[in-house]
Amino acid sequence: MGQRVERAGLRVDEALARFVEEKALPGTGVAADGFWDGLSGLIHELGPRNRALLARREQLQSQLDDWHIAQGGAEHDPEDYETFLREIGYLVPEGPDFSIETPPTDPEIAHVAGPQLVVPVTNARFALNAANARWGSLYDALYGTDAMGDAAPKGPYDPARGARVVAWAKDHLDRVAPLAGSSWRDVRGLSVRDGTLVAEIAGDGADPRLVGLADPGQLAGWKQGDLAEWQILLRVHGLLIELLVDRSTPIGSADPAGLSDVWLEAALSTIMDCEDSVACVDAEDKVLAYGNWLGLMKGDLEETFDKGGRTVTRRMNPDSDYTGADGRPLRVKGRSLLLVRNVGHLMTNPAILDRDGHEAGEGLMDAMVTVLCAMHDLRAENGPRNTVTQSVYVVKPKMHGPEEVAFACEIFDRVEAALGLPRLTVKIGIMDEERRTSANLKECIRAARERVAFINTGFLDRTGDEIHTAMEAGPMVPKGDMKQQPWIRSYEERNVDIGLACGLRGRAQIGKGMWAMPDLMAAMLRDKVVHPKAGANCAWVPSPTAAVLHATHYHVVDVAARQEEIAAGGPRGTLRELLTIPVLGGRNLSEDEVTAEVDNNVQGILGYVVRWIDQGIGCSKVPDIHDVGLMEDRATCRISSQALSNWLHHGVVDEPRVMAALRRMAAVVDRQNAGDPLYRPMAPGFDSVAFQAACDLIFKGRIQPSGYTEPVLHRRRAERKAAG
Ligand SMILES: CC(=O)SCCNC(=O)CCNC(=O)[C@H](O)C(C)(C)COP(=O)(O)OP(=O)(O)OC[C@H]1O[C@@H](n2cnc3c(N)ncnc32)[C@H](O)[C@@H]1OP(=O)(O)O
Ligand SMILES: O=CC(=O)O
Numbered sequence: 001m002g003q004r005v006e007r008a009g010l011r012v013d014e015a016l017a018r019f020v021e022e023k024a025l026p027g028t029g030v031a032a033d034g035f036w037d038g039l040s041g042l043i044h045e046l047g048p049r050n051r052a053l054l055a056r057r058e059q060l061q062s063q064l065d066d067w068h069i070a071q072g073g074a075e076h077d078p079e080d081y082e083t084f085l086r087e088i089g090y091l092v093p094e095g096p097d098f099s100i101e102t103p104p105t106d107p108e109i110a111h112v113a114g115p116q117l118v119v120p121v122t123n124a125r126f127a128l129n130a131a132n133a134r135w136g137s138l139y140d141a142l143y144g145t146d147a148m149g150d151a152a153p154k155g156p157y158d159p160a161r162g163a164r165v166v167a168w169a170k171d172h173l174d175r176v177a178p179l180a181g182s183s184w185r186d187v188r189g190l191s192v193r194d195g196t197l198v199a200e201i202a203g204d205g206a207d208p209r210l211v212g213l214a215d216p217g218q219l220a221g222w223k224q225g226d227l228a229e230w231q232i233l234l235r236v237h238g239l240l241i242e243l244l245v246d247r248s249t250p251i252g253s254a255d256p257a258g259l260s261d262v263w264l265e266a267a268l269s270t271i272m273d274c275e276d277s278v279a280c281v282d283a284e285d286k287v288l289a290y291g292n293w294l295g296l297m298k299g300d301l302e303e304t305f306d307k308g309g310r311t312v313t314r315r316m317n318p319d320s321d322y323t324g325a326d327g328r329p330l331r332v333k334g335r336s337l338l339l340v341r342n343v344g345h346l347m348t349n350p351a352i353l354d355r356d357g358h359e360a361g362e363g364l365m366d367a368m369v370t371v372l373c374a375m376h377d378l379r380a381e382n383g384p385r386n387t388v389t390q391s392v393y394v395v396k397p398k399m400h401g402p403e404e405v406a407f408a409c410e411i412f413d414r415v416e417a418a419l420g421l422p423r424l425t426v427k428i429g430i431m432d433e434e435r436r437t438s439a440n441l442k443e444c445i446r447a448a449r450e451r452v453a454f455i456n457t458g459f460l461d462r463t464g465d466e467i468h469t470a471m472e473a474g475p476m477v478p479k480g481d482m483k484q485q486p487w488i489r490s491y492e493e494r495n496v497d498i499g500l501a502c503g504l505r506g507r508a509q510i511g512k513g514m515w516a517m518p519d520l521m522a523a524m525l526r527d528k529v530v531h532p533k534a535g536a537n538c539a540w541v542p543s544p545t546a547a548v549l550h551a552t553h554y555h556v557v558d559v560a561a562r563q564e565e566i567a568a569g570g571p572r573g574t575l576r577e578l579l580t581i582p583v584l585g586g587r588n589l590s591e592d593e594v595t596a597e598v599d600n601n602v603q604g605i606l607g608y609v610v611r612w613i614d615q616g617i618g619c620s621k622v623p624d625i626h627d628v629g630l631m632e633d634r635a636t637c638r639i640s641s642q643a644l645s646n647w648l649h650h651g652v653v654d655e656p657r658v659m660a661a662l663r664r665m666a667a668v669v670d671r672q673n674a675g676d677p678l679y680r681p682m683a684p685g686f687d688s689v690a691f692q693a694a695c696d697l698i699f700k701g702r703i704q705p706s707g708y709t710e711p712v713l714h715r716r717r718a719e720r721k722a723a724g
């Protein structure tokens with residue numbers, strides 16, 4: 001921890017003060033005094049209210065615990081349960097219907113449905129890649145993954161696989177942008193003439209047949225002679241598809257149509273994450289996160305790194321100019337619309353101490369600093385912009401119920417006033433990922449009706465909270481079975497239904513959760529189409545490649561039409577189903593099932609935590625016991641930790657058994673990381689801070705606030721950093 005400096009009654013770590021004053025403030029028109037006064041007001045006036053909201057969470061949790069204990073194993077009565085939840089104020093009364101009033105938002109939020117990428121903002125290389133993931137090659141995504149059913153080959157280019165890629169892409173075009181009376185497979189030449197796409201089809205005689213698009217309106221634009229002979233833009237459900245015709249390339253020269261690649265508009269929006277996927281425990285870490293976000297908002301972030309023996313410098317992509325189908329200039333955005341996820345209301349951070357020496361609320365700090373950084377985009381006079389509606393999009397996670405949403409809105413009211421921004425510049429994304437928010441979703445949206453820009457089912461945290469909230473109700477089903485439980489179906493359906501009923505269409509996104517198996521792209525192509533089919537404007541993907549493949553789902557499904565149908569069909573999932581607790585009930589698990597579940601959870605926790613604690617890496621790909629690489633972050637870790645705590649609490653397993661699994665799996669995780677020169681093994685000593693952190697998450701998981709992983713992770717990471 002560095003020296004502290006005094007600012008408006010706050011004791012601020014010097015590194016953070018320097019960042020704010022020398023990097024973030026200049027160019028915004030905000031004076032340093034005004035900034036620190038504003039932040040001090042936020043911390044001193046809203047800080048106590050923040051703590052009171054957390055105390056309310058604890059009070060409700062202990063009332064829930066007592067209620068379940070008092071049931072003493074009697075059969076669960078859902079009606080009694082619901083009455084009790086209303087009595088204690090866990091469920092709040094639902095008010096009359098309303099529509100949100102958010103001012104106009106950017107087209108990526110309001111009108112076009114597509115993938116939403118998430119990236120740890122602390123990793124500049126990944127963050128830049130994510131910002132540029134607006135566009136990606138379909139050919140590369142198919143060739144380089146298992147998307148077509150078989151694993152990507154290593155070694156030189158395989159022409160047979162290449163041919164399958166091209167066939168896949170052309171079949172997809174036949175499905176989503178068909179030619180009039182012909183197939184893309186039969187095209188021998190492509191061009192645009194008089195504002196119309198012209199495809200030459202090999203005929204029987206010497207002269208080719210000329211055909212156009214079945215729907216000529218799908219031609220969006222073109223250009224000649226830049227990257228390729230022709231770059232032709234099609235538009236399908238609002239998303240652009242670019243056909244590159246270039247016979248000078250190996251792929252184009254081998255293709256009858258001269259098609260050298262198909263690029264897709266993919267990650268329409270990206271969340272720069274300061275939360276679940278990062279490890280930020282002090283000023284040094286916060287400055288890294290804020291600094292990258294600032295660079296993205298200024299447009300000058302760059303990162304130089306070695307890739308395959310080459311030095312690469314990565315910067316943000318520019319926009320591109322085309323001729324539109326109407327003959328007028330068409331500028332196409334080269335970067336994803338960037339949102340920033342702040343932390344929630346729980347954590348504090350030592351980067352700032354208040355006048356009583358308490359750590360400042362991290363969410364308050366994030367709100368003020370991330371919006372300040374975004375002012376560089378709002379103030380930019382030329383060059384590429386993030387928003388065209390003078391908006392700053394802040395995603396707010398892990399809130400419990402409408403009072404916490406209202407509190408978040410108040411924070412942003414104060415931030416706007418302190419920074420001299422028009423009220424409602426900040427648009428808020430509500431992560432529906434805590435049970436009290438799902439159960440009171442309509443009232444949560446009402447609390448943010450002036451500035452809500454998205455609701456999203458963060459089902460991973462939500463599953464962790466499901467287990468924690470009902471910890472005393474009994475042992476829960478294994479985590480793999482959670483997705484088949486009534487509560488989660490109701491949760492997903494109600495989120496869409498309530499979002500539609502509250503008028504989110506045309507103003508705000510209704511989003512769905514993460515695909516957490518980054519290497520299983522065939523499975524994603526098969527399964528994740530359910531998200532647009534469910535009426536979601538966007539759904540989370542873990543990587544740019546996944547964004548490209550998931551984009552194809554939005555070509556196939558017309559989300560606007562699905563939303564119409566769903567809204568017309570009326571509400572589906574019920575509150576009663578939502579409140580169904582996923583306990584094992586009378587179901588007996590075999591010894592093998594229990595062992596597999598314990599081993600799997602333990603392996604995931606250790607594999608994630610060891611990199612978090614020792615290397616400050618907040619999101620990792622960790623193999624499960626079947627050797628499938630899973631995206632692990634704070635939320636997936638919360639599920640594993642809560643699942644084990646719950647089984648320990650109810651005697652499904654005992655401490656020696658879990659400890660034995662921890663030791664066994666630590667050796668497995670050590671082997672998995674053997675190639676990492678920065679890795680410090682946990683076995684055979686089992687005394688490292690990382691190993692202790694994993695133990696805390698499991699053995700003290702039941703008493704963590706809402707079952708969050710952050711308090712343990714932060715404390716142990718700080719301990720590890722202090723030890724050097
Ligand atoms: C519950 C929740 O809150 S979910 C939201 C939080 N989760 C996330 O943000 C997930 C983000 N994803 C990631 O961090 C990573 O994809 C991981 C950790 C899952 C896997 O990382 P790795 O094992 O390093 O990925 P892998 O080796 O397959 O690919 C690395 C390449 O893909 C790119 N990449 C991978 N993920 C991303 C991403 N999210 N954004 C941008 N680029 C990415 C990297 O830039 C790198 O390419 P480069 O060499 O050209 O820079
Ligand atoms: O933040 C996302 C989640 O699923 O949790």
Ligand SMILES: [Mg+2]
Pocket residue numbers: 276397398431433458460461635
């Ligand atoms: Mg989450």
